[in-house]
Amino acid sequence: MPSIGVITQRKTRGFTLLELAVYIMVVGILISVGTGMMMNNSKKPGVQATSSNEKLAASGSNLSLDAYAAPLLLFTQTHYRLPCPDTNNDGSEDCPNAATPPELLKGTLPFTTLALEQRPVDTFGNAPFYAVDFALTQLVDSATSSWDGGRLNLDDLCEKTKSRYRAAISTNRLSVIRARGLNCQAADVFNPAFVLVSGGAQDLDNINGMLDGENGSGNNCYEFSGREKSAQYDDVVHFVSMANLISQVCN
Structure with a gap:
């Protein structure tokens, strides 16, 4: 059984490079989807900035x-x-x-x-x-x-x-x-x-x-x-x- 000190050490360490890469990829996808929705909405009647x-x-x-x-x-x-x-x-x-x-x-x-x-x-x-x-x-x-x-x-x-x-x-x-x-x-x-x-x-x-x-x-x-x-x-x-x-x- 690992000691308490070892468990504490694992909890306090930062992200691994793999975890950080996955996080950045997910955030990028969310930003891309959100931007696309905004552009589509701006083309709809009533949402256009200038009539x-x-x-x-x-x-x-x-x-x-x-x-x-x-x-x-x-x-x-x-x-x-x-x-x-x-x-x-x-x-x-x-x-x-x-x-x-x-x-x-x-x-x-x-x-x-x-x-x-x-x-x-x-x-x-x-x-x-x-x-x-x-x-x-x-x-x-x-x-x-x-x-x-x-x-x-x-x-x-x-x-x-x-x-x-x-x-x-x-x-x-x-x-x-x-x-x-x-x-x-x-x-x-x-x-x-x-x-x-x-x-x-x-x-x-x-x-x-x-x-x-x-x-x-x-x-x-x-x-x-x-x-x-x-x-x-x-x-x-x-x-x-x-x-x-x-x-x-x-x-």
Whole structure:
């Protein structure tokens, strides 16, 4: 039987090299697993440190067209109207002051009005084109039927948007072709709230600058958003319909 002195000596000695190596290995595995879980969690919605809207406001450039719809909708929720386009390249919206307003307004995104720090550009480095239904930039007061610059309330915005949604389709208004192969005729289009267009990498049809097809025709009609690229067309179209605007702002 070993003496008490021998037992005490064994209890007080340090780790062996083998025990220390095993300990370090276990700790390393635990750290690796914990780091992996943290990285996975950071990718989940609601855990991201910066939302897509915050990233957009911080950069304001080189983003896809659907990302630029977010600040337009945010502006609509806070101002009860859509902004007018920028027509003189100063970054601010340019709303007409006319007795007979046009059916739609065309230009580029008013990045200063939208509180973006930089001038927006598409993935090709060009300013995205922006066209909007004029009636949604200057809203009618539902109680008095008078024009009031749009700064009324959410009920007025929703009532006007719903009335535009219920109205008969017209090619005099802002229009988007419904599907591939259709034309700019009343039976072939619908009337959205606004349209964003990227002119693509090149002016392939050599007409009216970077915009190709109906996008550059100068009329009120824009191409089907899923139109395939070709030797004569490389634009990208993104739109928000009246129904989309109602569901995102009014509900």
